[in-house]
Amino acid sequence: MKINGIPYRAIWRTEGGAVEIIDQRWLPHDLRIVRLENRAAFATAIAQMWVRGAPLIGATAAYGMAVQMAADPSDVSLAETWQILHDTRPTAINLRWALDDMLRTLAPLPPDQRAVAAFARAAQICDDDVEMNRQIGLHGLEIIREIAARKGGAPVNILTHCNAGWPATVDWGTATSPIYHAVEAGIGVHVFVDETRPRNQGAHLTAWELNSHGVSHDLIVDNAGGHLMQQGAVDMVIVGSDRTTARGDVCNKIGTYLKALAAHANGVPFYVALPSPTIDWTVQDGLRDIPIEERPAAEVTHVQGRDAAGRITTVQIAPDGTPARNPAFDVTPAHLVTGLITERGLCPATAPALAAMFPESARAPS
Numbered sequence: 001m002k003i004n005g006i007p008y009r010a011i012w013r014t015e016g017g018a019v020e021i022i023d024q025r026w027l028p029h030d031l032r033i034v035r036l037e038n039r040a041a042f043a044t045a046i047a048q049m050w051v052r053g054a055p056l057i058g059a060t061a062a063y064g065m066a067v068q069m070a071a072d073p074s075d076v077s078l079a080e081t082w083q084i085l086h087d088t089r090p091t092a093i094n095l096r097w098a099l100d101d102m103l104r105t106l107a108p109l110p111p112d113q114r115a116v117a118a119f120a121r122a123a124q125i126c127d128d129d130v131e132m133n134r135q136i137g138l139h140g141l142e143i144i145r146e147i148a149a150r151k152g153g154a155p156v157n158i159l160t161h162c163n164a165g166w167p168a169t170v171d172w173g174t175a176t177s178p179i180y181h182a183v184e185a186g187i188g189v190h191v192f193v194d195e196t197r198p199r200n201q202g203a204h205l206t207a208w209e210l211n212s213h214g215v216s217h218d219l220i221v222d223n224a225g226g227h228l229m230q231q232g233a234v235d236m237v238i239v240g241s242d243r244t245t246a247r248g249d250v251c252n253k254i255g256t257y258l259k260a261l262a263a264h265a266n267g268v269p270f271y272v273a274l275p276s277p278t279i280d281w282t283v284q285d286g287l288r289d290i291p292i293e294e295r296p297a298a299e300v301t302h303v304q305g306r307d308a309a310g311r312i313t314t315v316q317i318a319p320d321g322t323p324a325r326n327p328a329f330d331v332t333p334a335h336l337v338t339g340l341i342t343e344r345g346l347c348p349a350t351a352p353a354l355a356a357m358f359p360e361s362a363r364a365p366s
C-alpha cells in the first residue's frame with residue numbers, strides 16, 4: 001500500500017540484498033526505516049514490536065533465518081536460529097509456521113546452498129502472504145457488497161480492533177483488505193477504529209493507514225463499541241487473528257472477545273479475516289491451549305504520543321508504583337464468530353468446515 005503516494009511493503013529486500021522494515025514503534029508520527037543486519041536484530045525487532053501482526057512476524061522470522069544462513073549455514077546455526085526467533089513472541093502461530101517452513105526447506109540442503117535457498121523461500125513467503133491477503137479482500141468484498149445492497153447503497157459501517165491492516169502483514173492487511181477492495185469497487189464504507197489499549201495499534205496504525213488511503217473512519221475508545229452496536233451504528237465487525245484453532249476459536253488482540261460478545265448480543269455479524277498460516281491445526285480448544293503473551297506492566301501504566309513540540313514521548317498515566325496486568329491477547333470462542341474470511345473463501349468457524357476448506361492441512365481428531 002502507499003505512504004505519501006509511494007508504494008511500500010512492511011518488509012522488503014533492497015537491490016543490494018539488505019532486509020529493511022518500517023520500525024512501527026514510531027508511527028504515525030515518524031516513518032523510520034531500519035535495516036536488520038543480523039539474527040539478534042531480527043529477534044529484537046519481533047520481540048520489541050518494531051514489527052508486529054501475525055503474518056508480518058512470520059515473514060520477518062523467515063528473513064531472519066535467511067540472514068543468519070548467510071552468516072553461518074551450519075546445522076547448529078539452523079537449529080539455534082529456529083529456537084531464538086521462535087522464542088520472541090508466544091501467541092501468533094504464523095511465527096512457528098514460517099520457521100518450520102524454512103527449516104523444512106533448508107535442513108535437507110548442503111550448508112553452502114542454504115543462504116540462497118533461504119532468501120528465495122523468505123521472498124516466496126512474503127509474496128504468498130500478499131496474494132492470500134488479496135484473496136481475503138476479494139472474498140470479504142462480497143460480504144460488504146451484500147450488506148451495502150441491503151442498505152440500498154448507504155455506507156457500510158465496519159468496526160475493527162487493533163491493527164490487522166497492511167503494516168501487520170506484508171501488504172493489504174487481513175481485516176483491512178476487504179475494506180480497501182470495497183473502496184476500490186466504489187462501495188461506501190465507514191470504519192470505526194478501536195484505539196486498542198494498551199499499545200494503541202488502532203490509533204497509531206489503523207487510523208494512519210486508513211487516512212493515507214482516504215478511507216472514511218472515526219477513531220473510538222475501546223469501550224465505545226458496545227454502545228455503537230446498541231445504537232445500530234455498526235453493520236459488521238472484521239478483526240484479524242493471531243492464532244485460530246482447528247475448530248475455529250479465534251485468538252486475537254486483547255479486547256476482541258468483548259467486541260464479539262457485544263456483537264453477538266446486538267445481532268451484529270462478527271467476521272475474522274485470516275490467511276491459512278494463522279490456523280493452528282494442532283489445537284482445538286483455544287482457551288485451554290493457546291499461550292497468551294503477558295507484556296510489560298509499563299505498557300498499561302504509560303502511554304506514548306507526540307507532545308506539543310512535536311517530540312514522540314511517553315507519559316505515565318497511573319500513580320507511581322501501580323501494579324498492572326497486561327495480557328496481550330484473548331480468545332473468542334468459535335460460536336461467537338459469524339465466519340472466517342480466508343484466502344479460499346468464507347468458512348464457518350467449525351472443525352468440519354475448516355477441515356473441508358483445508359483438507360491438506362487438517363488432522364484427524366486425536
Ligand code: MRU
Nearest residue numbers: 052053054164168174240241253
Ligand atoms: O501485538 P500485535 O500488535 O502483534 O497484535 C496484532 C493483532 O492482534 C492482529 O490483529 C493480528 O496479528 C492479525 S494481523 C493481520
